[in-house]
Amino acid sequence: MLKTLPQFAGTNGPRPTTEQRAELLAFVATHYEAGRSLRQIAELTGRTQTAVRRALDQAGVPRRARGAYRVRGEA
Numbered sequence: 779m780l781k782t783l784p785q786f787a788g789t790n791g792p793r794p795t796t797e798q799r800a801e802l803l804a805f806v807a808t809h810y811e812a813g814r815s816l817r818q819i820a821e822l823t824g825r826t827q828t829a830v831r832r833a834l835d836q837a838g839v840p841r842r843a844r845g846a847y848r849v850r851g852e853a
Contacts, residue, residue, distance in 0.1 A: 780821035790824045806830055807837040 786805075789798045802823060809819050816827045823830070834841060 780818060782824040783822050786823045786825075790829075803833050803837045806833040807839045810834055810839055810841075 785801065789802075794802070802825075805823065806819055809822070810816075810830075814822075816830050819825075820827045820830045825833075831841070
């Protein structure tokens, strides 16, 4: 299990600021495109997998099929 990153700790509320939302969308898009899974991103951001899916949709990032490749360098 991964730990929530400090920049996302305590930001999972019903009304995030515009800056918090922009940072989340950028982080999710970058890490998903780099090969991280929804689960990994959810753990790193302190969000649910559903929230990560929504963030990907809002960022305009197409989702991979299930069972897609792993991040390089990870077992």
